Amino acid sequence: MQRVYLDHAATSWPKPKAVIDAVTQAMCAPWSNAGRGTHAFSRAAGRAVYRARQEVASYFGTQTVHDVLFTASATAAVNMVLFGAIAPGDHVLCTMAQHNAVWRPLAVLAAQRAVAVDHVPMPLDGTFEHDVWARMMRPHTKWIVVNHASNVLGTIAPLKDIVAFARAHGVQTIVDAAQTVGHIPIDVATLGVDALAWSGHKALCGPLGTGGVCVAPTLSFSPHIFGGTGTASESEHQPHVRPDGYEAGSANVPAIVGLGTAIRSMRDCDRTRERRCIDEAVRRLNRLAGARVLGPPAGVARVPLVSFVCRDVDSAHIAHELDAKYGIAVRAGLHCAPLAHKQAHTLQGGAVRLSVGVTTTEEELDYALDAIVRIVGGR
Amino acid sequence: MILICFDSTHHAIHCEMVLDDAGIESDTLPTPKAIAAGCALSIAISVHDEGRVRTILTDQRVHTFGLFYRDGGSYVRREDG
DSSP: OOOEEOBTTTOOSSOOHHHHHHHHHHHHSSOOOTTSOSSHHHHHHHHHHHHHHHHHHHHHTOSSGGGEEEESSHHHHHHHHHHHHOOTTOEEEEESSOOHHHHHHHHHHHHHHOOEEEEEOOOTTOOOOHHHHHHHOOTTEEEEEEESBOTTTOBBOOHHHHHHHHHHTTOEEEEEOTTTTTTSOOOHHHHTOSEEEEESSSTTOOOTTOEEEEEOTTOOOOOSSOSOOSSOTTOSSOOOOTTGGGOOSOOOHHHHHHHHHHHHHHTTOOOHHHHHHHHHHHHHHHHSTTEEEOSSOTTSOBOSEEEEEETTBOHHHHHHHHHHHHOEEOEEEOTTOHHHHHHHTOTTTOEEEEEOOTTOOHHHHHHHHHHHHHHHHTO | OEEEEOSOHHHHHHHHHHHHHTTOOOEEEEOOTTTOSSOOEEEEEOGGGHHHHHHHHHHTTOOOSEEEEEETTEEEEOOOO
C-alpha cells in the first residue's frame, strides 16, 4: 500500500538526509556532554552546540547568539517564558485559537498567581482590529501572547501589527511560532518581539526533541527548570546568565546538531509547492458536497494546512479510513487546540487536518483528496 | 599568563572559538579553586595578547567572571586597561 504523510504540522517526515547524517555523526564523534568538563570530549560537544546556536541566532536575527535558548519543544519554550516572566496580578491578552501549550500554562498562572487572562477575538482572515485590541487593554496589561498561526485553522496572526500595538502601549510580546517557523521569515530584532518560541522538528525539519525560544536581551525572566549548569556549582541558586542558566540538565547534543544542519539546509529552500498544494486542497474540499473547510477563505494566506468537517461523516472515521485503507496519515480530533475548535464550532466532533511539508508532492495530495471523496461519497 | 574566567560554559566556548578565529593562542583549563569553588572553565592567554583579547571580548559580547593573574600563591583580579 502506498504511504502518504500529511501530518507535517505535528512533525515533518522524512527528515533530510543531511540531518540524519549530522545526528549520526554527532553520536559517533568523540563528543561527550556539552558544558560538563574541561576535557576535549566535552569542549568539542560544546563547540558543536555553539555552532548550532549560531545557526539559530542567524536564522531568527537575534541580537546575540546568547539570546537563543534551547528546549525540548516549543511547548517547553512557551512554558519557560510564561512561568518565568509573568508576575502575580499581571493581565495577559492572548489571541484566540491558542494551542494548549499556551492555554494550559495560563490557566495554571491564573489559578496560582492571580493572573488575569483575556482572549482577543481574531478574524479568520488574520486582519488586525485595532479597536478590538484597544478595548480589551487594562491598566495592568503587561503581556500579549500571540499564536502566530493556528495549528487547526491555518490563520496567520498579523504579528507586525500586534507587536507595534504592544510596543505603543508598553506591553511585552510572547509569540508561539511553532506553526510558522520555516514557513514565514521571522526577524525577532526587527519585529521587536520580546520572546519567540519555536519548534525545530516541524517545518524546519530538524529532529524531534528540538525547540527553543529567542529572547530579547531586555526581557527579564527567571529560569523555569533548575539544576546543573556546569558552573557555579557551589551555589544553591540557579545562575541567570544566558543561555546556561536557562538550560539546566544535559543538552541533547545530537538533536541540536541536527537542528543546526536542518536550518542550514532549509533556509534557502523553495516552499512554494507547499502553498500550491494546500491552495489546491482548499479548492477541492470546498467543492466537496457536505464538507466545510475551516479557517481563512480561499485566496487568503494560511500556513500549509487545512482542516475540514463533513456533515454526515465523523472526522475520526475519515482519518481512520485514510490510514487503514489508503495508507494516508492525517490528524483528526481537537489537535490539542480546543479554543480553535470552539471558534470554528467544531468542539464536539473535531475536524480532519491535512498538513503538507516540503517533501509533499502534488501526486500525493491528489491521491489523498481522491481518497477523501471516496470515503465521504461512498457512504 | 592571564586567566579569563567564566561563570558560563557557553561563554567560555564562545571565547575559545573567537580567540581561535583571531589566531590568538589559548589554553582551556579548569578554573583554579582559589578563584571559584564551583566547576568552571578558564582560558589562559599570554599577557602580551591581553589588549587584543579585551577588545575581542567587548566586541563579541563575551560574558566573563573576570581576568586574573597569578601573584605568588594567589590570583589577583586584573582591572580593565
